[in-house]
Amino acid sequence: MTSRSGYWRFTTDTTPEGIREAILTHLRLSLARSPDTATPFDWWVSTAMMCQDHIVDQFLATYRAQKADKVKRLYFFSLEYFLGRLLPQNLINLGILEQTKKALTGLGLDVDQIFEEEPQIGLGNGGLGRLAACFLDSLSTLRYPAFGYGLHYEFGLFHQDIINGYQVERPDDWTRFGVPWEIIRPRFSQVIRLYGSIEWDKQKPVWVGGKEILGVPYDYLIPGYRSPVVNVLRLWRSKSTVEFDLEAFNRGGYFEAVAEKSFCESISKVLYPNDKTEIGRELRLIQQYFFVSCSLHDIVRRFLNEHTDFDDFPSKVVIHLNDTHPAIAIAELMRIFLDEHNLPWSKSWELVSQCFAYTNHTLMPEALEKWSVPLFERVLPRHLQIIYEINKQLLDSVPTTIPQRDELIRQISLIEETQPKLVRMANLAICGSYSINGVSALHSELLKKELFHPFYILNPKKFHNVTNGITPRLWLLASNPRLSNLITEAIGEDWPTDLEKLEGLKSFVADPAFQEKYELVKQSNKAELSSLLKQRYNFVIDPDALFDVQVKRIHEYKRQHLNLLHILSLYRRLLDNPNLDIHPRVFLLAGKAAPGYDLAKCIIKAINAVGNKINNDPRVNKKIRLYFVPNYGIWLASKIIPAADVSEQISTAGKEASGTGNMKLALNGALTVGTMDGANIEILEAVGEQNIFIFGLKAEEIRQLSATGYCSRKIYETDPEIKYLLDWLGSGEFTPGESPAVLQPLVHSLIDGGDPFFVLADFHAYKEIQSKVDQQYKDRKMWISKAILNTASLGWFSSDRSIQQYASMIWHLAPCLPK
Numbered sequence: 157m158t159s160r161s162g163y164w165r166f167t168t169d170t171t172p173e174g175i176r177e178a179i180l181t182h183l184r185l186s187l188a189r190s191p192d193t194a195t196p197f198d199w200w201v202s203t204a205m206m207c208q209d210h211i212v213d214q215f216l217a218t219y220r221a222q223k224a225d226k227v228k229r230l231y232f233f234s235l236e237y238f239l240g241r242l243l244p245q246n247l248i249n250l251g252i253l254e255q256t257k258k259a260l261t262g263l264g265l266d267v268d269q270i271f272e273e274e275p276q277i278g279l280g281n282g283g284l285g286r287l288a289a290c291f292l293d294s295l296s297t298l299r300y301p302a303f304g305y306g307l308h309y310e311f312g313l314f315h316q317d318i319i320n321g322y323q324v325e326r327p328d329d330w331t332r333f334g335v336p337w338e339i340i341r342p343r344f345s346q347v348i349r350l351y352g353s354i355e356w357d358k359q360k361p362v363w364v365g366g367k368e369i370l371g372v373p374y375d376y377l378i379p380g381y382r383s384p385v386v387n388v389l390r391l392w393r394s395k396s397t398v399e400f401d402l403e404a405f406n407r408g409g410y411f412e413a414v415a416e417k418s419f420c421e422s423i424s425k426v427l428y429p430n431d432k433t434e435i436g437r438e439l440r441l442i443q444q445y446f447f448v449s450c451s452l453h454d455i456v457r458r459f460l461n462e463h464t465d466f467d468d469f470p471s472k473v474v475i476h477l478n479d480t481h482p483a484i485a486i487a488e489l490m491r492i493f494l495d496e497h498n499l500p501w502s503k504s505w506e507l508v509s510q511c512f513a514y515t516n517h518t519l520m521p522e523a524l525e526k527w528s529v530p531l532f533e534r535v536l537p538r539h540l541q542i543i544y545e546i547n548k549q550l551l552d553s554v555p556t557t558i559p560q561r562d563e564l565i566r567q568i569s570l571i572e573e574t575q576p577k578l579v580r581m582a583n584l585a586i587c588g589s590y591s592i593n594g595v596s597a598l599h600s601e602l603l604k605k606e607l608f609h610p611f612y613i614l615n616p617k618k619f620h621n622v623t624n625g626i627t628p629r630l631w632l633l634a635s636n637p638r639l640s641n642l643i644t645e646a647i648g649e650d651w652p653t654d655l656e657k658l659e660g661l662k663s664f665v666a667d668p669a670f671q672e673k674y675e676l677v678k679q680s681n682k683a684e685l686s687s688l689l690k691q692r693y694n695f696v697i698d699p700d701a702l703f704d705v706q707v708k709r710i711h712e713y714k715r716q717h718l719n720l721l722h723i724l725s726l727y728r729r730l731l732d733n734p735n736l737d738i739h740p741r742v743f744l745l746a747g748k749a750a751p752g753y754d755l756a757k758c759i760i761k762a763i764n765a766v767g768n769k770i771n772n773d774p775r776v777n778k779k780i781r782l783y784f785v786p787n788y789g790i791w792l793a794s795k796i797i798p799a800a801d802v803s804e805q806i807s808t809a810g811k812e813a814s815g816t817g818n819m820k821l822a823l824n825g826a827l828t829v830g831t832m833d834g835a836n837i838e839i840l841e842a843v844g845e846q847n848i849f850i851f852g853l854k855a856e857e858i859r860q861l862s863a864t865g866y867c868s869r870k871i872y873e874t875d876p877e878i879k880y881l882l883d884w885l886g887s888g889e890f891t892p893g894e895s896p897a898v899l900q901p902l903v904h905s906l907i908d909g910g911d912p913f914f915v916l917a918d919f920h921a922y923k924e925i926q927s928k929v930d931q932q933y934k935d936r937k938m939w940i941s942k943a944i945l946n947t948a949s950l951g952w953f954s955s956d957r958s959i960q961q962y963a964s965m966i967w968h969l970a971p972c973l974p975k
């Protein structure tokens with residue numbers, strides 16, 4: 157097990173020679189290895205330790221300054237942080253990437269090989285977790301005082317293998333060989349309680365009994381890009397409060413004691429691999445409460461270190477809820493004020509309701525978190541009492557004059573009157589927060605108009621929009637060095653912290669010399685990806701083909717099956733007409749399905765089955781190919797995105813809250829094929845309608861169609877092409893040697909399952925826009941100029957802009973610089 161040893165200080169020399177010495181010293185003194193026996197992993201660890209040396213002093217200075225200035229801090233609460241590999245990102249932010257590469261090369265090492273030794277930190281499912289990671293990068297870059305809080309999962313998001321076309325999951329044991337980044341601080345551990353009961357002591361409730369769990373903080377230091385500020389991501393790991401129960405051992409109850417220990421450790425064992433709510437899982441509720449309680453106690457402790465009067469709490473502490481997953485924090489902070497610090501109810505509520513801000517990340521009503529009251533009462537009895545009281549006051553506060561008051565009260569209540577009753581976490585988050593926001597303009601509007609309408613009526617000023625963003629340090633500088641160099645050559649080197657400077661590229665859109673260089677960049681990225689995929693998976697990909705990319709979690713609403721139906725249609729047309737004049741195209745899809753989401757897994761199987769057929773059919777495989785790339789994550793994204801020509805963003809309108817892959821791809825010069833959904837709409841506004849391919853029903857049209865009755869079976873029966881394609885897909889032809897029923901669930905969902913995401917309704921519009929894509933791609937000059945325009949127009953989608961909006965509009969936060 158590797159751990160950082162802090163007994164010696166290295167000079168933070170940033171020359172290649174200094175870096176080389178630091179790496180060698182760590183290899184010898186921290187790892188007790190010599191260069192002739194060191195493995196690539198040893199070299200990686202030594203390099204990471206050298207990098208960390210450059211970060212720690214900056215961290216100490218940052219914290220010292222924050223404390224001296226008694227600053228207001230942001231506390232970002234998230235169950236997910238999808239960080240990926242930290243070494244390249246940290247080296248870039250510190251400005252020592254090139255020197256480090258030189259040092260490693262000088263030691264006779266292969267830099268890429270060393271970097272790939274780093275286990276990826278996959279503590280997230282998808283967009284929400286990656287957004288949290290991008291936000292941490294921007295917070296440090298913009299010098300805001302901030303802490304991220306979350307869980308130190310022992311197992312992150314599963315690895316996906318594709319075996320015979322099926323997704324097979326493997327556990328992600330990312331900490332197995334130790335993590336040189338983490339600083340374990342057992343002295344700042346917290347003890348939290350679960351289960352038990354409430355006793356009354358002179359009218360004061362006391363939560364007693366149940367289980368006590370220890371939370372141990374693991375700190376990750378987050379440097380900003382060329383910034384003196386280093387913030388902290390503090391992740392809690394659960395442990396038993398008793399390391400070894402000697403008493404139980406002596407009385408022969410050893411196995412019981414071990415079971416108890418294993419329960420405690422199970423809390424932070426594994427990330428839930430769903431990106432949709434799975435109602436009623438006790439361990440998930442415990443995960444949420446465990447990390448929230450540890451974090452809030454840590455925050456109150458830090459506050460009391462620096463201040464004396466709780467009245468100052470809201471001006472020094474803002475807590476951001478990344479979706480409802482940490483919403484129990486509202487009841488927990490109430491409990492801490494009421495029961496642990498003896499503040500009266502009204503004072504506690506006054507403070508609590510000024511501290512929290514909540515971001516919603518989904519419009520799907522079925523994805524809102526709800527917990528059954530009996531479960532809640534068993535696990536968190538005191539919190540249920542508090543929630544009942546908050547609810548009483550909330551409902552009493554509704555003016556008697558308001559129209560349809562009873563209906564409104566039923567909708568905003570924190571309790572859903574079902575059998576059993578349910579606690580609605582979104583309602584708790586809204587009523588306890590002073591700010592609620594969505595993550596794209598459309599999404600925020602729909603929150604006000606539909607999902608949270610009753611709350612909006614009562615309190616319209618609470619509602620905001622902050623459109624998501626992505627960090628250009630990862631999604632351009634680190635992932636696409638060729639394009640980054642070209643941009644710097646053209647407009648200077650300020651763009652990574654001021655992304656709207658990319659506008660400067662607009663004057664090069666029609667410049668033939670620049671176009672040529674831009675095309676060469678894209679071409680090289682495509683060639684690099686082709687050879688990577690050839691090497692790893694034996695995929696055969698012509699770098700001159702159009703690279704058509706759909707990479708994201710697999711979900712019906714994201715409609716990978718709409719993509720697939722179009723590919724099938726192309727296949728059919730090519731078989732019918734071998735001379736069909738289309739530019740060769742490679743369809744690349746990648747993404748994980750939640751392990752319990754059978755239809756999503758069936759979509760993966762269908763993509764692989766159709767791909768297998770097409771790729772091995774010499775009649776068409778020079779024109780089209782279809783590959784599913786296994787185990788999509790941050791690293792694969794950073795390889796695929798710079799090589800994409802077309803970005804598929806084809807969710808059912810009104811379903812994708814924002815999307816961030818859409819931004820990553822457009823920034824890297826892929827043209828979007830997209831619906832009027834999420835941030836696609838704002839991307840359209842930024843790039844102009846000539847530079848994007850928009851198709852399909854709009855959110856309002858989808859709503860109307862649902863209301864008036866959408867019948868997918870009727871489409872199937874009356875549309876010969878759709879009928880043919882669905883029958884073909886379900887015929888068994890694509891799954892030779894397996895039951896012909898393998899793809900039936902997918903076909904069935906589109907016909908008699910009612911096609912809940914309007915795939916058939918949008919099929920023809922999609923097919924048409926795809927043929928427009930094909931025609932336009934043939935005009936290479938025109939296409940390249942549109943790609944350049946996409947890069948030039950995407951500056952606003954930097955996560956720096958998102959964070960600046962949060963800081964000024966919602967958090968009321970000021971930067972703090974180390975002296």
Ligand code: 26Q
Binds near residue numbers: 282284285428595
């Ligand atoms: C909840 C309860 C139990 C188990 C799992 C969950 C759970 C976990 C993760 C529910 C949802 C998520 C993740 C959601 C997510 O990634 N949403 C995406 O957030 C992005 C950032 O705002 C948006 O761009 C995407 O549109 C949105 O889908």
